Every structure is written in structure tokens, then in C-alpha cells.
Amino acid sequence: MTEQRIGIIDIGSNSIRLVVYERTAAGAHRVIDGSKRSARLSEQIDDTGSLPDHRIGDLIDMLNHFRLICAHHRTGQIRAVATAAIRNATNRNHILQRVESETGLAIELLSGEEEAGYGFLGMINSMEITDGFLIDIGGGSTEISLFRNRKLVQSVSFPFGCVSITRRFSLKGMLEDEQLGALEQMIEKAAQREAWLRQSPGLPLVGVGGTVRSLAKVHQASIKYPFDSFHNYPISHEAVDELFGALRPQPLEKRRKVAGLSKDRLDIIVPGVAILRKFARIIQASHYLICGSGLRDGLFFATRFPERPQLDDPLGFSVNNLAALHPEAPQQHVSQVNRAALQLFDALEPLHAFPARARLLIDTASTLFRIGASIDYYDYTKHTFYLMINSHIHGLSHRETLLCAAIASYKSKNRARQLAAVYRPMLDETDLLLIGRLGILLQLAIALDRSETQAIGRLVIEPQHGKLHLRAVRADGVLAIERKEVDAIGDDFKKIWGLAPILTLPDYR
Missing domain, CATH: 1.10.3210.10 (Hypothetical protein af1432)
Incomplete structure (x- = not known):
């Protein structure tokens, strides 16, 4: 078979995604299939820090469904990774063993630094940008990286994301002034341990992940932006602050009517943007830049071109x-x-x-x-x-x-x-x-x-x-x-x- 197909499965804290990549006979690469399931794994963690057995069963059902899709496409290789929700679970070894025995998939448990590295690779291979910060707000963790001259200089993974923050500080997606203040204080305290975050002011903050994609779609809808793409889309501080101010007081029912906002993000969009805004102020970013590529794209390049995954051009x-x-x-x-x-x-x-x-x-x-x-x-x-x-x-x-x-x-x-x-x-x-x-x-x-x-x-x-x-x-x-x-x-x-x-x-x- 002249085509080569790779399946990438990303077991995130908010959603689980499959992307199937194909290398055509002419040497081109393209996505030929994809699927997404909302899982909210960070929400399912119990008081002991474990993912309950019945939730592991749900995860296994999703992964077996993705395996069938890959089999349908005669995918030669499947690479499955897990991030913060499973990384932080007290029963992670049990989860990984059960998943492998019932799906046949050996799950790679990514560290926070590895997650940041793959996210950076996906971003840098899809943008002509030299210097900046990269932020990936996931469901259970937030990765921030500094890059200079298109090289990753430093990165950190914080153990909180839009789903876990929502669970801790928000009631039914609402974020009152007191909770917002407590959330920002928590981020401030966490950031103080990473002095390098404040040492490169004036750089763009490139965002990957569902929170920033949703933000871009809502902003484009609000200004009737005529071009149908959110990749490489710049947004000013003022525009983000204005959207945040408009969304925060809205109850979930009213947010359903907000153009560009998907229903599975109604409750987590405001806490997610709160994280984004706070880090933008900490690093003194010049503006925001939305990136449509990220972890899964980085995993594809690392799998397809293991010797030299980062593109020069x-x-x-x-x-x-x-x-x-x-x-x-x-x-x-x-x-x-x-x-x-x-x-x-x-x-x-x-x-x-x-x-x-x-x-x-x-x-x-x-x-x-x-x-x-x-x-x-x-x-x-x-x-x-x-x-x-x-x-x-x-x-x-x-x-x-x-x-x-x-x-x-x-x-x-x-x-x-x-x-x-x-x-x-x-x-x-x-x-x-x-x-x-x-x-x-x-x-x-x-x-x-x-x-x-x-x-x-x-x-x-x-x-x-x-x-x-x-x-x-x-x-x-x-x-x-x-x-x-x-x-x-x-x-x-x-x-x-x-x-x-x-x-x-x-x-x-």
C-alpha cells in the first residue's frame, strides 16, 4: 500500500480526540478522519484522587471505538497519549494497565514537560514566528513555554486547567468577583516560583487548545470577521477583556446563544479565559495570537519524522x-x-x-x-x-x-x-x-x-x-x-x- 496512515489519540482532561493522518502516494500529508468525545476526566476524579472504575470503563469504550475507526482506515500505527487527568490520578497505573489489557493500546503517559514540548512542536511547525510565549490551557493542566529564535528555551506545567479550575472556583459556570480574585491569586502564587515568566516582556502570547480556539471563534463572530479561519489570528488585550467582561455575568442559558461558542464549553470558557488573561498580564504579553495546531500535530511530526521533527520552513x-x-x-x-x-x-x-x-x-x-x-x-x-x-x-x-x-x-x-x-x-x-x-x-x-x-x-x-x-x-x-x-x-x-x-x-x- 503506497499510503501510510498514523492514528494519534489524545486522552485529554476535557476531551478525547482521534486524528488519522495519511501520507499519499505523491508524498503529501493530510488528515483523513477525526473524532472527538467530551470526557471531562478531571471532573470524574473522586475525593481520593482516583478515576472510578465505571469511568475507566467509559474511557475504554471510547478508545475501542477509536480503534475500530483506525482499523477501518487500515492504520499502520496508532500512538495514544494521556495528559494531566490521568497523570495526576492516584490510580494511574491501574488505569493504564486496564486500558492496555482491554484495548490493546499501550498509553504513553506524558509528563508536563513532554506535553509542552509536543505542543511547541505542533505550533512552531505551523507558524512563522521567531520569539514568544506559548500557552496551552487544557482541562487539567496549563503549559507555558518561552521560545527564542524558534527554539524552546524553558517550559513549565501547572497542575490546573479550565475543567479543574471550574470545578474548584465556579458554580454552574459563573465566576463571581471573589472567586475570580481567589483564582488569580492562586495563579500569581504558582507563577512566582517561575521567575523567568516575568523576564521577557513585550512578546506575543501564542495560545493553543480549546479555550483559545473558542475565544477566537466568539471574537470573529462578534465582529463579523469575513475570513473563515482562527489559525494565526491576532487578538488585542482590549478585545479579550471586553469579551471576558461580556461573558462572565451571563448565565449558561444565555451563553448558548453566543455565536461561535460550542455547548460543551459553556461552563468552562470563562474560567479558561481567566487563566489566559492572568498569564498574559504576568508575562506582559504584547498581544494574543491564536494557533490552530498543537499537541496532536506535534505528536504527528515526532512520529512521522523522528530524526528531525521541527521544520526549518x-x-x-x-x-x-x-x-x-x-x-x-x-x-x-x-x-x-x-x-x-x-x-x-x-x-x-x-x-x-x-x-x-x-x-x-x-x-x-x-x-x-x-x-x-x-x-x-x-x-x-x-x-x-x-x-x-x-x-x-x-x-x-x-x-x-x-x-x-x-x-x-x-x-x-x-x-x-x-x-x-x-x-x-x-x-x-x-x-x-x-x-x-x-x-x-x-x-x-x-x-x-x-x-x-x-x-x-x-x-x-x-x-x-x-x-x-x-x-x-x-x-x-x-x-x-x-x-x-x-x-x-x-x-x-x-x-x-x-x-x-x-x-x-x-x-x-
Whole structure:
């Protein structure tokens, strides 16, 4: 079998999750199945600190269900881990022995430091961020890590999370002033033992886990955010404080109506955000940044790439992975277009003041412009746009993802304007000009290999006197198709760049 499948089971304190990853024949990685069960294991611990036998039975039933899903997918490897709820249970050895004997799964009991390490790996492989703090608020523990230059410097696991805090300080999801004060005092006391938390002020606080994901969804719903993704989503202190102030006095019945808030988090969202806000103040964070990846993603990379799990270039990996998920695109043609687009950009950049990451945008767009053909060739630009904004292109902001998708699917200025109207206020007039310049540049690069034969071996590009001379120094044949295509987009290119593109062979100088 050419595909390789890995099942990751995360036995958390709030929920138990399964993710099935597949490596396709083309070498791409993707999630092909997933399942989640709310367990609230931290709530089930009795007065002796044990998980009762009937609750262990419920856990075993869930794990056997996940095993059946993995068997259905012919998963070659299952890796199951447990975190704080079982780690802190006084009968943890009994739990692990019973689970293994009744499911056949050997559960890895992660330490707090290991949990923080896998969470960091999942985050750092999905974001282009150099320095910051990472917080993972689970059901029974909270991990905080400091990273510098994309390396984990220090981490700590605190033995409290949104479920255990709710159980201790909250009545039916309500958090009164007195309880909030006691909760924050407890966090303050715990943080005092970790002096390093206060020694790097002004860094972003990156959040992973259900609490911060819910926070992002609620915030996006409240401002009618037009882009459907919470990964790499920034939120200010003021916005979090405002949401916290709005949610805290609401009874559970009223919270059910809050857009973006799932019903299994109604009671734990306020205590969870209270933990988040308190740590943000302790570390003096610049702002919050939401990450959609975490522990399970880190476990996948550590399992799939055990020798070198951390990526040097998350964006490059992500773009190449997305391209490999759509192998219908002729790879040699796409590579030729990518090379030509970058060469055109480098030749024209001195004529125009581009923003700092413009070359990265055209590089990404010219690698992915053809992926929509996997749905339908005749309207592939429309499908390319849809696939790009709904795929995980890690390392780009939401605005950059929209820009890349608009450049890759560019047809005309009017169509770009229609797209931008849907995503206001994320894209403005300056962005439309950039989409037009880079979009038509990509169209010219495509025209230069319209026969899809890579007939142009070497190209010399010279902008001068209102013309863009494209000299094919090394070429197979007369390039009749390419020359006709270049002529066809000549007027549109000249309107945007003020240069008329002319493709010539050495004989035509």
C-alpha cells in the first residue's frame, strides 16, 4: 500500500480526540478522519484522587471505538497519549494497565514537560514566528513555554486547567468577583516560583487548545470577521477583556446563544479565559495570537519524522504539501511558471516599490495557481482560489493568504475588485493594486510556457523604453504558441505595468 496512515489519540482532561493522518502516494500529508468525545476526566476524579472504575470503563469504550475507526482506515500505527487527568490520578497505573489489557493500546503517559514540548512542536511547525510565549490551557493542566529564535528555551506545567479550575472556583459556570480574585491569586502564587515568566516582556502570547480556539471563534463572530479561519489570528488585550467582561455575568442559558461558542464549553470558557488573561498580564504579553495546531500535530511530526521533527520552513513545507495533494497539475509546467514568475519579479522590482513580502506572495501563488484543475480544468482559477483560502497555508497571515489566492486566480482587475469586496475590510485599494501587478505578472509567466513543453530554456528580461523585452536565449522551436499568448495579454500588462511585453528569439533581434 503506497499510503501510510498514523492514528494519534489524545486522552485529554476535557476531551478525547482521534486524528488519522495519511501520507499519499505523491508524498503529501493530510488528515483523513477525526473524532472527538467530551470526557471531562478531571471532573470524574473522586475525593481520593482516583478515576472510578465505571469511568475507566467509559474511557475504554471510547478508545475501542477509536480503534475500530483506525482499523477501518487500515492504520499502520496508532500512538495514544494521556495528559494531566490521568497523570495526576492516584490510580494511574491501574488505569493504564486496564486500558492496555482491554484495548490493546499501550498509553504513553506524558509528563508536563513532554506535553509542552509536543505542543511547541505542533505550533512552531505551523507558524512563522521567531520569539514568544506559548500557552496551552487544557482541562487539567496549563503549559507555558518561552521560545527564542524558534527554539524552546524553558517550559513549565501547572497542575490546573479550565475543567479543574471550574470545578474548584465556579458554580454552574459563573465566576463571581471573589472567586475570580481567589483564582488569580492562586495563579500569581504558582507563577512566582517561575521567575523567568516575568523576564521577557513585550512578546506575543501564542495560545493553543480549546479555550483559545473558542475565544477566537466568539471574537470573529462578534465582529463579523469575513475570513473563515482562527489559525494565526491576532487578538488585542482590549478585545479579550471586553469579551471576558461580556461573558462572565451571563448565565449558561444565555451563553448558548453566543455565536461561535460550542455547548460543551459553556461552563468552562470563562474560567479558561481567566487563566489566559492572568498569564498574559504576568508575562506582559504584547498581544494574543491564536494557533490552530498543537499537541496532536506535534505528536504527528515526532512520529512521522523522528530524526528531525521541527521544520526549518513551515511555509515552504505547507505550500509543497498542498501542491502534492493536487498532483493533477503538470509539475514541470508549474515549476517552469514559478521560475519565470520569480525572474520577472526580480527584473521588474526596481521599477516598483513592493511591500517586504511581495516576492514570497508571487512565489506561493505561482506554485499553487493550477491546483484548482483537480476539481475542474475549465474553471480552475475559481477552484484554486477556494482551495487556497480553505487549506492550511502555514506561515501566512490571513491577509497574505487572501492576497496569494487572488494573485494565483487572477483574471482581471474587475474580478479582483469583486473578490476584495467580499473580504472588506481585510483588503484595501493598495492591496488591489498589488493583486493586479502580481496577478498579470503571473499570467505572463504562464503564457511563456503555454505549450507546457518548457520550450524556453533560458530567458533574458530587459525592461526599456516602454517595452519588456523577453529574449529566449535558449529555446526549442519558434515558440509560436508562447508568442501568441504573450501578445494576447500584452494590452492588459501594459495598462498595469506601462510596459509592452515582446517575446523574441535570438534570430529576431
